Amino acid sequence: MQKEFGVLELGSGNLRFATVKMSAKMQNMTLFKEISYSGFCDAELLEENHLAESFDTILKDFNKNLNLIVGIPAEFSGINNSNYKIEFAKPTKITDKVITNFLEKFKSQFLFDKYTVIDAKIIEFLVDGKKITNPIGTMQETISALITCVYVTTSFLSTIKTILNGLDIYNIKYVLTPLATNLAFLTQQERENGAIIIDVGFTTTSVAFSCGDGLLNLTSFSLGSAHITAEIGEHLHLNYNEAESLKKKVLLNIDPSEVDYYETENKGNYLAIPARQVNRIVKAKIEQIGKIIKKCLTNFDLDQDIEYPIYLTGGICYIKGALDTLNYVVGKDMEQITSNQINLDRPSLSALDGLIKYGVNDINKSKDNIFKKIWAKFA
Numbered sequence: 001m002q003k004e005f006g007v008l009e010l011g012s013g014n015l016r017f018a019t020v021k022m023s024a025k026m027q028n029m030t031l032f033k034e035i036s037y038s039g040f041c042d043a044e045l046l047e048e049n050h051l052a053e054s055f056d057t058i059l060k061d062f063n064k065n066l067n068l069i070v071g072i073p074a075e076f077s078g079i080n081n082s083n084y085k086i087e088f089a090k091p092t093k094i095t096d097k098v099i100t101n102f103l104e105k106f107k108s109q110f111l112f113d114k115y116t117v118i119d120a121k122i123i124e125f126l127v128d129g130k131k132i133t134n135p136i137g138t139m140q141e142t143i144s145a146l147i148t149c150v151y152v153t154t155s156f157l158s159t160i161k162t163i164l165n166g167l168d169i170y171n172i173k174y175v176l177t178p179l180a181t182n183l184a185f186l187t188q189q190e191r192e193n194g195a196i197i198i199d200v201g202f203t204t205t206s207v208a209f210s211c212g213d214g215l216l217n218l219t220s221f222s223l224g225s226a227h228i229t230a231e232i233g234e235h236l237h238l239n240y241n242e243a244e245s246l247k248k249k250v251l252l253n254i255d256p257s258e259v260d261y262y263e264t265e266n267k268g269n270y271l272a273i274p275a276r277q278v279n280r281i282v283k284a285k286i287e288q289i290g291k292i293i294k295k296c297l298t299n300f301d302l303d304q305d306i307e308y309p310i311y312l313t314g315g316i317c318y319i320k321g322a323l324d325t326l327n328y329v330v331g332k333d334m335e336q337i338t339s340n341q342i343n344l345d346r347p348s349l350s351a352l353d354g355l356i357k358y359g360v361n362d363i364n365k366s367k368d369n370i371f372k373k374i375w376a377k378f379a
Helices: 048-058 096-108 154-166 177-185 188-193 225-236 240-247 275-299 322-330 347-378
Strands: 004-010 014-022 027-036 067-072 077-093 115-127 130-132 139-153 172-176 195-200 205-211 214-221 261-266 269-274 310-313
Touching: 004 347, 014 048, 014 347, 027 048, 027 347, 048 154, 067 154, 067 177, 067 347, 077 096, 077 115, 077 214, 096 115, 096 139, 115 154, 115 172, 115 214, 139 154, 139 172, 139 214, 154 172, 172 177, 172 347, 177 195, 177 205, 177 214, 177 310, 177 347, 188 195, 188 205, 195 275, 205 275, 214 275, 225 240, 225 275, 240 261, 261 275, 269 275, 275 322, 310 322, 310 347
Parallel strands: 004 067, 067 172, 195 310
Antiparallel strands: 004 014, 014 027, 077 139, 115 130, 115 139, 195 205, 205 214, 261 269
16 A cells, blocks of 8 residues: 655645655655646636646656645536435445445436536435434445535646646546645534635635535635735736735734835835835735625525634735734634644645645545454454
């Protein structure tokens, strides 16, 4: 069994790659690379003709004999939640294999013209009309479950697969990035009761409502931290790097006076720009993002009597005061989340960490199944 694997995250502005090696007691990230690329916006790859070159650059040191987990962005994905039921000819003991076959049969019923099914996750099981977390080990005549079917735009998936195959990489597993993030950062109890993770990235934002091991709702829109930078640049006539430098200095939690200013460098000279003006520009864009997030949550049609935990991650978290601004606009008390792993404890790396943990869990499940098979022979 392989205890080493690679992870490739397709961010909306950056590609991130890591190699992870597992030992008996811990996991080690043996390689990490991050490069900027044209990315995507409005569900379209930008400068697609340069994507192969970017993949070649970031995967240059990858051992192609290993498995590679590729995170699929919400922008090119969708989910379908359905109740599915199988009846057995006689009472049958429910095992991991039975559940795996159950999910494969569920996935096989979905045939889309423009989409490809890549995964299915169980939200909840139903036994005798009652919700249960895990029926494994019980005897049942039927299995019934609410299942999340994850599908991806076929043209996008074909582009990614063709490029990777061209690099002699064939052992690929495609994983929905928001699903991996939710599984990694939410506790089992939170997933059972329902919780939300919002990832405001470079040019896109995803909003995912998690329940069980699946997602009940998923949506995304093309607005992110890069749009805040662009807004600063447009209003203040700065280039992108100057505007980005200025954005990192913004403090939205203070009320600057007329004489307060931020400094940014322009062609070797330092510019003093009124802090009030910059804050207004940044705050207005964050409020715009917040209004769309609020609309997304409204469209989820959540139980209004339940205060579901809402967590925020992504590049917007680097802006001091962004969380408070979003909380005010959305009308919810969101909390910021970051990884507790060394070298991954940045909001922009939450998605990568989620994909890594997804891979680790896959290996651990395979290991558990092997032990169960060995134990069964002696039981």
